Amino acid sequence: MVDFAQPENAFKPGLPGAAEPACRVVPKYSDQGEREGDWLEISMGPQHPSTHGVFRMDLVLEGETVIRLKPVFGYLHRNHEKIAEQTTYLSSMPYTDRLDYFCSMTNNWAYALAVEKLAGLQVPERAEYIRIITAELTRLQNHACLMGFLMQDLGAMGTPLMYAFREREKILDLFEALSGARMMCNYMRFGGCRIDLPPGWLEQTRRLVADFPRFLDEFEALLTGNEIVMARLQGVGALSRELAINAGISGPMLRASGVNYDIRKVDQYGIYNRFEFRVPLGAHGDCYDRFMLRLLEMRESLRILEPALKDIPSGPIIDARAKLRNFKPRPGEAYGRIEAPKGELGFYLVSDGSANPYRYRVRPPSLINLTILEDLCLGQKVADVVIILGSVDIVLGEVDR
Amino acid sequence: MPGFGIIKGLKETARNFFGSYHDPGRFVTIQYPEEKREHHENYRSFPFLVYDGDPVKGLRCVSCKICEKECPPQCIYIVPEQDGSGKLLKFPRIFDIDVSVCMGCQICVEVCPFDSIKMDQEFEVSTADRFGGLILNRSKLAKSNEYYHQIRPAEATAVDAQLAAERERQQAKAAAAKSPAPAAAATREKKP
Ligand code: SF4
Ligand code: SF4
Numbered sequence: 001m002v003d004f005a006q007p008e009n010a011f012k013p014g015l016p017g018a019a020e021p022a023c024r025v026v027p028k029y030s031d032q033g034e035r036e037g038d039w040l041e042i043s044m045g046p047q048h049p050s051t052h053g054v055f056r057m058d059l060v061l062e063g064e065t066v067i068r069l070k071p072v073f074g075y076l077h078r079n080h081e082k083i084a085e086q087t088t089y090l091s092s093m094p095y096t097d098r099l100d101y102f103c104s105m106t107n108n109w110a111y112a113l114a115v116e117k118l119a120g121l122q123v124p125e126r127a128e129y130i131r132i133i134t135a136e137l138t139r140l141q142n143h144a145c146l147m148g149f150l151m152q153d154l155g156a157m158g159t160p161l162m163y164a165f166r167e168r169e170k171i172l173d174l175f176e177a178l179s180g181a182r183m184m185c186n187y188m189r190f191g192g193c194r195i196d197l198p199p200g201w202l203e204q205t206r207r208l209v210a211d212f213p214r215f216l217d218e219f220e221a222l223l224t225g226n227e228i229v230m231a232r233l234q235g236v237g238a239l240s241r242e243l244a245i246n247a248g249i250s251g252p253m254l255r256a257s258g259v260n261y262d263i264r265k266v267d268q269y270g271i272y273n274r275f276e277f278r279v280p281l282g283a284h285g286d287c288y289d290r291f292m293l294r295l296l297e298m299r300e301s302l303r304i305l306e307p308a309l310k311d312i313p314s315g316p317i318i319d320a321r322a323k324l325r326n327f328k329p330r331p332g333e334a335y336g337r338i339e340a341p342k343g344e345l346g347f348y349l350v351s352d353g354s355a356n357p358y359r360y361r362v363r364p365p366s367l368i369n370l371t372i373l374e375d376l377c378l379g380q381k382v383a384d385v386v387i388i389l390g391s392v393d394i395v396l397g398e399v400d401r
Numbered sequence: 402m403p404g405f406g407i408i409k410g411l412k413e414t415a416r417n418f419f420g421s422y423h424d425p426g427r428f429v430t431i432q433y434p435e436e437k438r439e440h441h442e443n444y445r446s447f448p449f450l451v452y453d454g455d456p457v458k459g460l461r462c463v464s465c466k467i468c469e470k471e472c473p474p475q476c477i478y479i480v481p482e483q484d485g486s487g488k489l490l491k492f493p494r495i496f497d498i499d500v501s502v503c504m505g506c507q508i509c510v511e512v513c514p515f516d517s518i519k520m521d522q523e524f525e526v527s528t529a530d531r532f533g534g535l536i537l538n539r540s541k542l543a544k545s546n547e548y549y550h551q552i553r554p555a556e557a558t559a560v561d562a563q564l565a566a567e568r569e570r571q572q573a574k575a576a577a578a579k580s581p582a583p584a585a586a587a588t589r590e591k592k593p
Contacts, residue, residue, distance in 0.1 A: 031504065091473040096505035159414060166429050180445035180520065186506050194511070198443060222413040225406030325512050 028062070030042045039067070044385070045077050052149065053396030057373075057385065064381045068293060069374040070260075076400035084360040089190070089327055090114055097184040099362065100398040105134040105175070106340040114336030114347035119230075119329035121191035121319045128271045129312040130193050133205065134178070134185075135338075136308070138302040140212065141168040142341035143294040144219075146393045150291060151223065153390040154232055160223060170208055171289065177201055190327070192318030202309060211307045216298060224292065233288035237376040238387035240285060247372045251343025251365050252297065253392060256282035256289040263339035270338075274397035275304045287391040328355050342366055342393050352393045362401060366394040426431030443552050446522035447500050448509055450542045451549050460543060463491040468509035468518055472568045476502035477509065487548050493539060500526060501535040 025038040054075035060068035080099065084092040096111045097104035109131055112220035116123065123131070148164030172182040177198055179187040187194055223229050239249070244257040254261055262279045264272045280296035282289030331353040337346035343365025350359035369392050376388045415523040420427045452459035467522060480495040509518050522543070528534035549558040 038481070087473055088471060090512075091471055091508060094473055094504060094508060163417070166427075176444055177441040178443065180443040180507065181505065184504065185507070186508075198441070218413055218417075223411040225409050227404060227406050230406075325471075325514070344579065 004085050009081045026060070037062075039102065042382075044330055045072075049383075052389065052394055054398070055389075055394070055396055057389075059382065059385065061382055064383075066377050066380055066382060066385060069377045069385070071370060071373050073370075073396065076396045078401070080184050080401040081360050081362060085357055088355045089329070089357065090324065092357075093189070094184065094186040096396055097186055099401065100340065100342060100345075100366065100395045101139045101183055102145060102395060103183045103341050104183060105138045105187060106338060106345065108185065109135055109270075109376070110338045110340065111347050112188045112190055112336075112346045113338060114334050114349050114365055115190045115329065117334035117336055117347055118332060118351055119190060119327075123192055123270075123319060124273075124316045125313050126196075126315045127192035127317045129308055130197065130317065131188065131270055132272070132275070132308050133305060133312070134175070134187065136305050137171050137174065137205070139301045139341045140298055141171040143298050144168055144215075147219065147223075147291060147294060150168070150287075150387065150390040151229075153386045154229065155222075155231075160219070162372055163215070163219065167212070174201065174205055174208065177204075189318060189322065189324075191322030192316070194318075196317050201313065205305075206309050209302055209309065213299070216246060216295065220295065224295070229291075230288065232384075232387060233291055233391075234286060235284070236287045236380060236384050237391065238286045239372065239376060243372060243375060244285070248368050249372065251339070251341070251369065251393075252290060253343065254299050255279065257285035258282055263337060263344055267337065268278045269336075272304075275307060277301075277303050287387055290393075326355070328353060332360075337363070340365055342395070342398075343369055361397075364398040364401065366396075366398040370394055370399060410474060410562060437554070440522050442524050442555060443497045445507055446505055446524045447503055447521050447526065447537075448507075448518050448542070449521045449544045450539070451495065451517055451519055451546055452502070452543050453546050456540070459493065460539075461515055462493050462496065463515055464493040465490075465491075465514070467512050467514065471508055471512045472497070472503075473508060474502050474504060476500075494541060496539040498537050498542060499535060500537055503532075516564060519549055 024041045026041055027037050028034045028036050040061045042059050042061065043056060044059055044266055046054040054073075056072040056075075058068075058070040058072060059066055078098075080095055084095060093108060093111060093351075098106040100109050121198075144164040144167050145161075148161035148301075151160035152158070175185055176182045178201060179185040179194070239253065241257050241259055244254050244259060249257075250261070250263075250367050258281050260281055263269070264277075265279060277300040280300065281291050282293050329351045331351050333350045334346070335348045337344050339345075341382055344363065345365055346363035348359070348361040348363065349357045352358040373389065373392065376392075377385050382390065451461050453461065463500040464479055466479050466481075468479040469475075469479050476499040478495065478497040478499075479493050482492040482494040484490055496581065505520070507520055510520055526535075546557070546561075549560075
């Protein structure tokens, strides 16, 4: 390893007033003190097209091999947690949409779950069904997009991503008809949902769910047997079981390493215990497993959606005790967590009995899944760093908050 | 056989390419300025104030400032009207919404107890004026109940029925008390 405390290895600061160079050459010495060559320090991002937002990686390369990686983030920090402590419980709901802006429905759900625990609200049956349906639709569109973006990172410019976006568009149309907005849904409320399903929505969703396997088959034919995809993804960025557990990784990343841990099964929040679905597991923990696992998860989501759309009962959609104005839960603390498409999304709330939370904390899956990026990338080629980052599935809105 | 997977994938791409000429399921692009999507009734953009009858006197808003307090990015600014002696009236003298800050979250609509603020569906609001152009004042925000019916027929009808029921209840209460209507009820009933 490089000892950067050594003066000869220390990075020279740029000239005063000069811009930080994007790339720097550092001389490399052997143990005997002979000069052996150079290391290259490059700064990937924050405007790099592959970094999925404003995210920077400081890489040190030996030839093309990564020997050190430092993730740098915070460019999108907007003080979500402290703002939420200044405003009422309801007012933070639209801000949770902006955490992982691909999956606003699941973000709403996790926050609503935490507040419901705090205030002791009961969610009516119909609202639980609506929540499951919207959450699984969110999972479908998140995974479809992720696979598209991963292919984009591989160099399959546009085609798979556009196919994924075509399907996502249909799901976003459904969200718009339901909640009024395509991405910033702000749909769930403490103790239920905001408005009932519009007429014809269930039929439209049933049609979409019936059509979706066609897209999955197409995607599978397009990509999974493709030799280039296999060559680029298999064996790259392998994550061991032990490291995954120790680092607190969750979601598809964890399951791709072969750990059977799905909060839908473990916690059985909502009414997930009424549905039959399997939890796909990976064997190698490499990028290909992570990719395939998401494809399989989409098929399982469809298996949840079909009975949910069939059995949804009529009835109220919000707990009659839920209050919109002047909502003050009793003092206490609560942690609500769900299996968001990217992993375990949790909200920790402490209430002191006033209208705003005393403490509001988000456990973002993207950030915690990102912490092992260096371990995944060491010894890999610099071109693979892009793919590994893509397969982790991060959204910077959630990492930086 | 190596290479077979790629050929299989290319077949899929070719099917999509030719399908985009004749398969209606694949006609997904909309030529935006010429062609516009139909909005669903629930679609929302920015808030507006509903009035019945007169655009100034008929505003339903009683300037209670609940929406101002609840708005997450704090983009509503309200100053109530005062009469000669400095007493606050139930009417907004200034009602501004900065739509460059507003995130269209609909919280103000939900918390308003008087059904006076609703979500619009107008989304082409861009302007070249950076500072003043995106601050909507009371006269720009005021839109008639007919317009509300036009964009959200089902919701507006339900709101009208609810308001009528509320009015009847108030009238019954006033009649039962056999006394002049209390001041609060009188100001609230400025609708035709
Ligand atoms: S829609 Fe949301 S952000 Fe806009 S004015 Fe209403 S409460 Fe404020
Ligand atoms: S719009 Fe509604 S909530 Fe806001 S001040 Fe007027 S009456 Fe009160």
